Amino acid sequence: MPANIIRLTGALLADPAAGIFAPFDLQLEDDRIEGIYPAGSLKGKAQGQEMDLSGCILAPGLTDLHVHLREPGGEENETIHCGLKAAAAGGFTAICTMPNSLRTADHPDVLRYIKDKAAALNLADILPIAAITKGLAGQEFTDMAALKEAGAVAFSDDGMPVTHSGIMEEALIRAKALGLAIIDHCEDLALKKDGLMHEGAISRQLGLPGISAVSEAVPIARNILLAQKTGGRMHIAHLSTREGVALMAFARSQGITVTAEAMPHHIRLTDRELLGFNTMAKVSPPLRGEEHRQAVAGGVKSGLLTCLATDHAPWSLAAKAKPFAQAPNGISGLETALAVAWDTLVVKEDMAPLDLLARFIVGPAQVLGRKPAALAAGEPANLVAIDPLLKKTVEPDHFYSMGKNTPFAGMTLQGWPVLTIYRGRVVMEKGRVID
Numbered sequence: 001m002p003a004n005i006i007r008l009t010g011a012l013l014a015d016p017a018a019g020i021f022a023p024f025d026l027q028l029e030d031d032r033i034e035g036i037y038p039a040g041s042l043k044g045k046a047q048g049q050e051m052d053l054s055g056c057i058l059a060p061g062l063t064d065l066h067v068h069l070r071e072p073g074g075e076e077n078e079t080i081h082c083g084l085k086a087a088a089a090g091g092f093t094a095i096c097t098m099p100n101s102l103r104t105a106d107h108p109d110v111l112r113y114i115k116d117k118a119a120a121l122n123l124a125d126i127l128p129i130a131a132i133t134k135g136l137a138g139q140e141f142t143d144m145a146a147l148k149e150a151g152a153v154a155f156s157d158d159g160m161p162v163t164h165s166g167i168m169e170e171a172l173i174r175a176k177a178l179g180l181a182i183i184d185h186c187e188d189l190a191l192k193k194d195g196l197m198h199e200g201a202i203s204r205q206l207g208l209p210g211i212s213a214v215s216e217a218v219p220i221a222r223n224i225l226l227a228q229k230t231g232g233r234m235h236i237a238h239l240s241t242r243e244g245v246a247l248m249a250f251a252r253s254q255g256i257t258v259t260a261e262a263m264p265h266h267i268r269l270t271d272r273e274l275l276g277f278n279t280m281a282k283v284s285p286p287l288r289g290e291e292h293r294q295a296v297a298g299g300v301k302s303g304l305l306t307c308l309a310t311d312h313a314p315w316s317l318a319a320k321a322k323p324f325a326q327a328p329n330g331i332s333g334l335e336t337a338l339a340v341a342w343d344t345l346v347v348k349e350d351m352a353p354l355d356l357l358a359r360f361i362v363g364p365a366q367v368l369g370r371k372p373a374a375l376a377a378g379e380p381a382n383l384v385a386i387d388p389l390l391k392k393t394v395e396p397d398h399f400y401s402m403g404k405n406t407p408f409a410g411m412t413l414q415g416w417p418v419l420t421i422y423r424g425r426v427v428m429e430k431g432r433v434i435d
C-alpha cells in the first residue's frame, strides 16, 4: 500500500520542548512525522494531500493530565467514546483518566478494559491513572506493580484525598520504586467540613458554608514535606489557592520534586460565578476569590505551576439541576480548555504562546516521566493546529462530551484548536470530529 502523505503548509510551528516557534512546513507519512521543511517548500507539491494552515500555530497534540470519563460504571454521564471525541475536539491527543469511575481503576482488569476500548476507538491515547488504595478508601494499597504492568502512568485517589499521612509517605516510596508519580487531591476534610463553596464574602452573602483556602494548603504543605523526605515524585492536582502557589514557591526554592497543575476555570473565573446559586460553577476545589485567581494564573505564567489540565467532569443536566447543596461538583472541560487558557493568558495577559503550550505538553510529560512530544522526523504524528485569532462563543449544546455542564456557556473566547491529527489521521477539522 502506498504511504499516506499529508503536507501541512503555511503554519507557525510551535515545539515548546525544543523552543522552536517559527514558520516551517511539515510532512506526515502514515502515523509519523516524515520531516520538517523550509516554509513554502511543500506548497503545491503533487505528492499526497495538502492542508493549508496559514495563520495557524501547529504544535504537538496536547496532553490532559486530569480527566474523569465515568466509564466503567457511569455511562449515563459520559462514555469513553464521547470523552475521546471531546478530547479530539479540544486538541488533545492523550488524556489521563482518573480512577474514580463507578468501577474504581484499582485492578489491572479495569485498566485493560479502558485501554482496549481506547485502542479500538482510535481517537486519542488514554493513559490511565490507577488508584493508590483499594476502592479509594485510603486504607489498603493496590498492587501498584501489577497496575503499572497493565498501563498505569501514575497513581491517585483523586476525588478523595489521601488523608492518612503514613499511607501517603508509603505511597510515595512505592511509586518511586516504580518510577511513577503520586497525584493528590489536596483537601483536608476535617477543615472542609460541610463546605459548599469558597469561604469568603460571596459565601457569606449567599449564606452557604465555606471551604477555606487553608483546607487545600495544609495537605499541600504535608505532601511537599513528604516528597522531600522520601525523594518520591509528588504532583498536586487542581491547585486553586494563593497559599498553594506560595507553598509551591517554597518547594521550588528547596529543590523538592513537586509539580502542580492549574485548571482553566480557576485562572478565569471567581466565586462571583456562584451568585444566584449557579450549579454550573460548582466544582471541587471551588472557584475562589480574585486574589487566588490572580495567584494561580500568575503561577501558570511564571512556570511555577508547570501544567494546565481540565478536571473534565461531565454530568447530566438533570444532576446539575438539583438544588445547590445536592448538585454534583464538576465542569465539562475538554472542549473549552485551550480556548479559556489562550483567551485568558495569551490574549489578555500577554503570555507567550509557546509557554502556554508547554503547560499542556511539556509539563504533563514531565509528571508522567516521559520525553515531551516533539516536532521532528520519526516522531508520532500527533498534532494540533490552533487559530490564535479565531473568536467563538461557547455552545455546550454542540459539545461532543455528554456533559454539557459548563460555566462558560455564552462566553466568547479567542484562540481555538481547528485541527487535531492523531497517529496521522485527521480526527478533528474546524471543530468537527471525524469518528
Ligand SMILES: [Zn+2]
Residues within 6 Å of the ligand: 158, 159, 160, 185, 237, 238, 284, 285
Ligand atoms: Zn480532585
